[in-house]
Amino acid sequence: MAYSDKVIDHYENPRNVGSLDKESSDVGTGVVGAPECGDVMKLQVQIEEGVIIDAKFKTFGCGSAIASSSLATEWLKGKTVEEATAIRNVDIVEELALPPVKIHCSVLAEDAIKQAISDYESKQNND
Amino acid sequence: MTTDVKQIYLDYQATTPVDERVLEAMLPYFSDKCGNAASRNHKFGWDAEKATQSARETIASGLNAKAREIAFTSGATESNNLAILGVAKMYAAKGKHLITCSTEHKAVLDPMAALQNEGYEVTVLDVDSNGHVDLNELRNAIREDTVLVSLMMANNEIGTIHPVKAIGDICHDNGVLFHTDATQAVGKELIDVQEMNIDLLSGSAHKMYGPKGVGFLYVRRRNPRVRLEPIFHGGGHERGIRSGTLNVPGIVGMAKAFDICLAERDEDHQRISALRDSLQTQLAAELTHLSINGDENNRLACSLNISFAFVEGESMLMGMSGIAVSSGSACTSASLEPSYVLRAMGVGDDLAHSSIRFSLGRFTTQQEVNRAAELTISTVKRLRDMSPLYEMALEGIDLATVSWGTH
Numbered sequence A: 001m002a003y004s005d006k007v008i009d010h011y012e013n014p015r016n017v018g019s020l021d022k023e024s025s026d027v028g029t030g031v032v033g034a035p036e037c038g039d040v041m042k043l044q045v046q047i048e049e050g051v052i053i054d055a056k057f058k059t060f061g062c063g064s065a066i067a068s069s070s071l072a073t074e075w076l077k078g079k080t081v082e083e084a085t086a087i088r089n090v091d092i093v094e095e096l097a098l099p100p101v102k103i104h105c106s107v108l109a110e111d112a113i114k115q116a117i118s119d120y121e122s123k124q125n126n127d
Numbered sequence B: 001m002t003t004d005v006k007q008i009y010l011d012y013q014a015t016t017p018v019d020e021r022v023l024e025a026m027l028p029y030f031s032d033k034c035g036n037a038a039s040r041n042h043k044f045g046w047d048a049e050k051a052t053q054s055a056r057e058t059i060a061s062g063l064n065a066k067a068r069e070i071a072f073t074s075g076a077t078e079s080n081n082l083a084i085l086g087v088a089k090m091y092a093a094k095g096k097h098l099i100t101c102s103t104e105h106k107a108v109l110d111p112m113a114a115l116q117n118e119g120y121e122v123t124v125l126d127v128d129s130n131g132h133v134d135l136n137e138l139r140n141a142i143r144e145d146t147v148l149v150s151l152m153m154a155n156n157e158i159g160t161i162h163p164v165k166a167i168g169d170i171c172h173d174n175g176v177l178f179h180t181d182a183t184q185a186v187g188k189e190l191i192d193v194q195e196m197n198i199d200l201l202s203g204s205a206h207k208m209y210g211p212k213g214v215g216f217l218y219v220r221r222r223n224p225r226v227r228l229e230p231i232f233h234g235g236g237h238e239r240g241i242r243s244g245t246l247n248v249p250g251i252v253g254m255a256k257a258f259d260i261c262l263a264e265r266d267e268d269h270q271r272i273s274a275l276r277d278s279l280q281t282q283l284a285a286e287l288t289h290l291s292i293n294g295d296e297n298n299r300l301a302c303s304l305n306i307s308f309a310f311v312e313g314e315s316m317l318m319g320m321s322g323i324a325v326s327s328g329s330a331c332t333s334a335s336l337e338p339s340y341v342l343r344a345m346g347v348g349d350d351l352a353h354s355s356i357r358f359s360l361g362r363f364t365t366q367q368e369v370n371r372a373a374e375l376t377i378s379t380v381k382r383l384r385d386m387s388p389l390y391e392m393a394l395e396g397i398d399l400a401t402v403s404w405g406t407h
Ligand SMILES: Cc1ncc(COP(=O)(O)O)c(C=O)c1O
Pocket: B013, B014, B074, B075, B076, B077, B078, B105, B107, B152, B154, B155, B156, B181, B183, B184, B203, B204, B205, B213, B214, B215
């Protein structure tokens, strides 16, 4: 399979790999996918006054899954929560030039963003 | 991607390069010796016939068979189809039940499935975690109306070698024909169709340093005499079993390739298994959470199939660019399912997605093995550092107990 240059770049130089403290009240964590399906993405955001000040990911999956989550973290930083929830998987598909068989990777990334933000929001509501 | 870096080929179970000595033997048959082996009235034809006859003898003697028991085909896919469909149709009056196992190549499983659609019954035996069938289960699966057992000699994904002689004996004792897809074993393992009670055997040139698109089917002529309904209808070549002008250069090449394999078998076997063991040892010394797929005590010398837990196969292949290997991950193939062979052995889908098949061969060097080990180790380490599963495992979370969302 031929990869786009952007996928290769994210695979070789992934942005924002790592973990934030998932217990912290200003951190939201999303874990999506399943090992049996060949992809698991963990995406975390740290939010201050409605703005994402940090984002990290760890991904088990193919190069396109790694690139999708890496790109997502890059996009998330500096965005408001509202802007972040507006990110669509098609934006990722377009940016990375993902072929049809890899579209599910972008869907996972979108799901991970949504889950991370809703995890953060539920923490706020519980406070 | 980079093409200037020297590529390392560790995918010999997919196909092998043509040995130069094989190519040399083939060349005249493309030009000077261009005859059709079926042309009976000139020297070109006679020479071609002589060359194919000599090839038939070479192949037969390497299997302890007779020359007239070898039919040339376009490869093992055709040989398997001819054996399975040919026996099933010829013996339909005797019975319509066949037996095979879940880890066979698609070139066996698909003709079996085609027969099922035509009203035949097929028993697909399960395998254990090493890829072996239970011989008692085989014995019990044989019925009054069973006409054929088809079980491969060596598996193409995991290298597990079946106990072919024991299987042949069971079939023989029960009066059932035994076909073995020996594509991965021909030229590598000792084969004796008499001692092993094999009635039909498929082989392919391109897995033993010969050209692609040529193979053979051994069909027993005595005790019992096996008869086949042909698939191709035409000029009645190959005793009517397989019509079509013989691929003379291909057949000459296949025989030469087999001849070299037989002559150098012990040496190749020793060197290649030492290299394979070196690769396995180097990986195991640097990486935790590895599992070897296949029967380590009964495995092709060239074969090393490993699951690297917590990293996905395709992402590994990307990191190991420059090293040609195969992965059992679905992401590398058109299907969405990971390897059905690993699944049949009870390897979980997660570990199937994490599997890599290294297969070594005649031209593999220690330097190549070292380089492959080094790149594999650094890639796995790098990917584990970014794997949420590895992180969870280090935290002591049992991944099997996590409830994963669906997608
Ligand atoms: C076990 C086995 N059977 C059959 C085949 C098909 O052989 P061919 O490529 O000659 O059709 C292969 C090779 O892919 C194989 O490994």
